[in-house]
Amino acid sequence: MLKSIRILLSIATSLDLEIWQMDVKTAFLNGSLDESIYMMQPEGFIEKGQIEKVCKLQKSIYGLKQASRSWNIRFDQTVKSFGFIQNPDESCVYKRIKGDKLVFLILYVDDILLIGNDVGVLTSVKEWLAKQFDMKDLGEASFILGIQVIRDRKNRTIALSQASYIDKILSRFSMQDSKKGMLPFRHGIKLSKEQVPKNEHEEQFMSRVPYASAVGSLMYAMLYTRPDICFAVGIVSRFQSKLGPDHWTAVKHIFKYLKRTRDNMLVYSGGDLIPVGYTDSDFQSDSDSRKSTSGAVFTIGGGAIIWRSIKKSCIADSTMLLHARLPKRLLGSANS
Structure with a gap:
């Protein structure tokens, strides 16, 4: 879905489309149930002599395992009845084309993004949605999934x-006062499973280190807007069980780099809507398995839409064989 949002934002930048946002209030209460589900009576609603009775749910509620799916089915059926067509590759993306009027609709749980080339048509879609569900109109999109959207229509950039978010995770892992790093990964550093704690003091230290949580926080930033830390995060994420101080130092180095580059942004400059891809690979760089690491980035409209850094599943005997297999493998993994 992130790929689709970035692609559509790039298209919107290039074609100067409107980008509006809406929020569905209590979205999960809109779903219908196909099963018979019973629940205990809510506290304060039990009548005298009726204490043994239970309630049969008529609609979905928060807490049900199928609540999110019920809501999604209801929304899907509703928007399709208004002429929207679901994207076969990305089920959260819909489009409606009538003549030269185009509308894209993106749903993420209860957040809706509307992108189109006609204000009147977008307004009618927004009003129609408000009649179907209890909605909150958020106007022009300024935050998408926690990402700030900064648009300059005059210069055609988003x-x-x-x-x-970077400030938040720096504070969470006590890195807000650290020195600023120049690169996300130091040149010449080789991490290995053999770099385990050497003594009891290091073992006790590593037992208190929130390694998995820190790597997960870095991965969130990497997946959304920071392709520049993709390789570094990919390396440190390989070590979740057998790890030592050297691994933690590498993680902290990524945080230091993010502190220096906190204001770096993913920018779409309204260029040609022609996909351009770049791929490369090292050769047997993994110290433990001798496997290679491949990377790729694809751009549209001057900005990155997809990026990957992947450790190969097999050991390549030569760089020729490695590069021959590279494009297909990376393209096949670029569907998220």
């Missing part, structure tokens, strides 16, 4: 920023 920038995506996670500066506030």
Whole structure:
């Protein structure tokens, strides 16, 4: 879905489309149930002599395992009845084309993004949605999935920023006062499963280190707007069980780099809507398995839409064989 949002934002930048946002209030209460589900009576609603009775749910409620799916089915059926067509590759993306009027609709749980080339048509879609569900109109999109959207229509640019999120994770892992790093990964550093704690002191230290949580926080930034840390995060994420101080130092180095580059943004500059891809690979760089790491980035409209850094599943005997297999493998993994 992130790929689709970035692609559509790039298209919107290039074609100067409107980008509006809406929120569905209590979305999960809109779903219908196909099963018979019973629940205990809510506290304060039990009548005298009726204490043994239970309630049969007529609609979906928060807490049900099928609540999110019920809501999604209801929304899907509703928007399709208004002429929207679901994207076969990305089920959360819909489009409606009538003549030269185009509308894209993106749903993420209860957040809706509307992108189109006609204000009147977008307004009618927004009003129609408000009649179907209890909605909140958020106007022009300024935040998408926690990402700040900074638009300059005069210069045809859209920038995506996670500066506030970076500040949050720096504070969470006590890195807000650290020195600023020049690169996300130091040249010449080789991490290995053999770099385990050497003594009891290091073992006790590593037992208190929130390694998995820190890597997960970095991965969130990497997946959304920071392709520049993709390789570094990919390396440190390989070590979740057998790890030592050297691995933690590498993680902290990524945080230091993010502190220096917190204001870096993913920018779409309204260029040609022609996909351009770049791929490359090292050769047997993994110290433990001798496997290679491949990377790729694809751009549209001057900005990155997909990026990957992947450790190969097999050991390549030569760089020729490695590069021959590279494009297909990376393209096949670029569907998220």
